[in-house]
Amino acid sequence: MFRRLLQLLNREQKSKxxxxxxLQLILVQDRTGIxxxxxxxxxxxxxxxxxxYFILEREQVEVExxxxxxxxxxxxxxxxxxxxxxxxxxx
Amino acid sequence: MGKVIVVTxxxxxxxxxxxxxxxxxxxxxxxxxxxxxxxxxxLRNLDVIMGLESRVVYTSMDVLEGVCELEQxxxxxxxxxxxxxxxxxxxxxxxDIQPEQMKKLCLELKxxxxxxxxxxxxxxxxxxxxxxAGADDALVVTTxxxxxxxxxxxxxxxxxxxxxxxLVLIINRLSPEMVKTGDMMEPTDIIDILSIDLIGVIPEDxxxxxxxxxxxxxxYNHKSDAGQAYKRIxxxxxxEDIPIPEFKSGGFAGWVGKLFKG
Ligand SMILES: Nc1ncnc2c1ncn2[C@@H]1O[C@H](COP(=O)(O)OP(=O)(O)O)[C@@H](O)[C@H]1O
Ligand SMILES: [Mg+2]
Numbered sequence: 493m494f495r496r497l498l499q500l501l502n503r504e505q506k507s508k509x510x511x512x513x514x515l516q517l518i519l520v521q522d523r524t525g526i527x528x529x530x531x532x533x534x535x536x537x538x539x540x541x542x543x544x545y546f547i548l549e550r551e552q553v554e555v556e557x558x559x560x561x562x563x564x565x566x567x568x569x570x571x572x573x574x575x576x577x578x579x580x581x582x583x
Numbered sequence: 584m585g586k587v588i589v590v591t592x593x594x595x596x597x598x599x600x601x602x603x604x605x606x607x608x609x610x611x612x613x614x615x616x617x618x619x620x621x622x623x624x625x626l627r628n629l630d631v632i633m634g635l636e637s638r639v640v641y642t643s644m645d646v647l648e649g650v651c652e653l654e655q656x657x658x659x660x661x662x663x664x665x666x667x668x669x670x671x672x673x674x675x676x677x678x679d680i681q682p683e684q685m686k687k688l689c690l691e692l693k694x695x696x697x698x699x700x701x702x703x704x705x706x707x708x709x710x711x712x713x714x715x716a717g718a719d720d721a722l723v724v725t726t727x728x729x730x731x732x733x734x735x736x737x738x739x740x741x742x743x744x745x746x747x748x749x750l751v752l753i754i755n756r757l758s759p760e761m762v763k764t765g766d767m768m769e770p771t772d773i774i775d776i777l778s779i780d781l782i783g784v785i786p787e788d789x790x791x792x793x794x795x796x797x798x799x800x801x802x803y804n805h806k807s808d809a810g811q812a813y814k815r816i817x818x819x820x821x822x823e824d825i826p827i828p829e830f831k832s833g834g835f836a837g838w839v840g841k842l843f844k845g
Contacts, residue, residue, distance in 0.1 A: 512772045
């Protein structure tokens with residue numbers, strides 16, 4: 493509710509905040525050389541592999557490169573509905 | 584033995600030449616022996632900003648080709664003691680000079696000067712490579728805009744690859760009013776993103792244009808905010824501890840935002 497109120501007061505996000513978040517996204521791509529396309533195929537392959545072991549909610553899978561200060565993290569949100577493995581997989 | 588500092592940015596038109604001219608002048612006013620070097624071969628303009636264009640006889644190209652001695656090519660600025668300009672050739676291309684040659688030139692200059700400021704051309708190609716070749720340190724110039732900061736990030740990466748690790752940032756053309764209303768990124772936003780140290784903020788200032796018209800660096804103008812900001816950067820380069828004024832967004836919306844955030 494506060495959020496709504498704030499949005500009303502602010503009308504729209506200040507342009508400097510938009511600039512900052514756009515920059516952060518651009519720089520993640522610039523610095524790693526990883527673009528949207530690569531992220532997409534990573535997500536598809538990752539989902540493929542994980543599906544061997546888990547029942548996933550495929551439409552909800554999210555994989556993102558995030559940047560904080562001078563470190564980078566691959567952040568994935570992968571909802572699991574169940575598991576497909578009963579026994580530990582043999583090597 | 585002095586040091587060579589390359590003034591660079593990636594993006595064009597953000598204030599590299601203006602910064603080189605003003606910092607060179609400010610450092611000389613502080614009593615340092617300074618050489619400013621125009622590395623923008625083919626598009627020289629440092630001589631014009633400094634008002635020395637009519638006295639340029641030789642260029643760095645002439646020195647490299649053995650047409651004259653380095654000493655002869657240095658144009659002495661008559662307004663301030665110990666300030667010299669080495670102009671760039673206007674009729675050559677950036678590819679006519681090799682990084683090794685620039686490096687040698689810089690080495691020679693820093694033997695006799697406290698500071699050698701090299702004004703880099705825009706871009707990340709040969710011209711930039713030449714300008715940075717002999718540098719010990721770098722001043723990265725940006726404006727508070729997305730494209731300029733993006734290019735600054737790229738340049739910082741390239742400088743680090745060249746083992747130039749002492750990098751500091753100048754934010755130029757900042758409008759305190761726009762920062763206040765939240766319509767311009769503030770210095771902390773930019774520092775967060777680039778993660779390098781800030782050495783100064785130069786406000787947007789009409790005096791820059793006026794002084795460039797006159798060929799008289801803004802640093803000489805005691806009433807100009809930008810001129811004074813350059814003076815403070817020179818003092819910080821000299822190791823003086825002078826705080827950087829804060830520019831922050833504020834106003835009603837910001838205040839309400841803080842209140843509700845708790
Ligand atoms: N702080 C400032 N306030 C107003 N105008 C500025 C400021 N800094 C630079 N300028 C103007 O911006 C233009 C580009 O500056 P310049 O130093 O030539 O950039 P660069 O060398 O990076 O291409 C010039 O016309 C200059 O007068
Ligand atoms: Mg220039």
